[in-house]
Amino acid sequence: MSLKRLWASIYWKIVRLLNQQVRVAGLTTLAERTENFAKVTWLGKPMMQNICDAWTIQETIFEQDIELVVECGTLNGGSAFFMASLFDFVGRGRIMSIDIDAKVNFSHPRITFCKGSSTDPLILDKVSKFIATRTDGKLLVLLDSNHAADYVLSELQIYSELMRSGDFLLVQDGAADELPGAWKFRPGPLVAIEKFLENNNSFSVDSERSQRYIFSNSPKGWLYKL
Numbered sequence: 001m002s003l004k005r006l007w008a009s010i011y012w013k014i015v016r017l018l019n020q021q022v023r024v025a026g027l028t029t030l031a032e033r034t035e036n037f038a039k040v041t042w043l044g045k046p047m048m049q050n051i052c053d054a055w056t057i058q059e060t061i062f063e064q065d066i067e068l069v070v071e072c073g074t075l076n077g078g079s080a081f082f083m084a085s086l087f088d089f090v091g092r093g094r095i096m097s098i099d100i101d102a103k104v105n106f107s108h109p110r111i112t113f114c115k116g117s118s119t120d121p122l123i124l125d126k127v128s129k130f131i132a133t134r135t136d137g138k139l140l141v142l143l144d145s146n147h148a149a150d151y152v153l154s155e156l157q158i159y160s161e162l163m164r165s166g167d168f169l170l171v172q173d174g175a176a177d178e179l180p181g182a183w184k185f186r187p188g189p190l191v192a193i194e195k196f197l198e199n200n201n202s203f204s205v206d207s208e209r210s211q212r213y214i215f216s217n218s219p220k221g222w223l224y225k226l
């Protein structure tokens with residue numbers, strides 16, 4: 001092996017060894033500088049999304065031919081507006097966004113906002129009817145509401161039943177279970193994902209998608225139905 005190659009292999013070994021430390025330091029700094037992403041905007045509207053995750057959502061919507069999105073957790077409607085803008089670019093797609101207490105001050109023809117709990121049977125009835133309107137594209141479910149592990153697990157159990165093979169699920173904010181400064185928010189979504197997968201072999205983690213931009217808020221967050 002040439003000296004240059006040897007140095008390159010040592011360099012990449014060190015980079016891989018430092019990976020988790022770099023992730024924790026970078027993600028903590030990113031959250032601090034953006035007030036935990038409360039300062040992130042899309043076309044002027046607040047969107048409480050880690051920008052690495054927003055970019056992966058954008059890539060997934062296009063690459064996986066997503067036709068419908070069900071979002072649990074609307075807040076100001078910024079993430080729904082972000083996805084609606086992407087759907088405007090591709091010329092199709094609709095979103096149903098659910099929240100017990102949203103603060104939305106706009107409407108968009110591709111978005112249906114629903115007031116209520118994401119596990120309430122009345123809301124789930126609306127979600128089922130919405131999903132039944134799909135034609136040939138895939139469904140993406142975003143879990144970004146109550147991040148307590150037990151609640152996320154119940155959402156996972158309910159929404160996984162509404163999905164079919166090839167559909168995607170993004171469980172957001174599992175970084176709460178990883179970052180030293182986020183101990184108050186545990187057990188969170190990452191614990192729910194792990195419990196869900198223990199008893200469900202029809203879903204798999206898309207590790208590449210979950211790790212693609214290193215500073216994601218959602219470790220093991222991208223799941224797809226086999």
Ligand SMILES: C[S@@+](CC[C@H](N)C(=O)[O-])C[C@H]1O[C@@H](n2cnc3c(N)ncnc32)[C@H](O)[C@@H]1O
Nearest residue numbers: 047048073074075079099100101117118145146
């Ligand atoms: C992190 S924010 C959502 C951020 C939004 N997706 C965005 O990117 O801008 C979480 C939201 O979940 C809502 N929420 C909490 N518990 C809920 C529940 N059981 N059902 C539906 N929404 C809930 C809260 O009201 C809050 O607006």
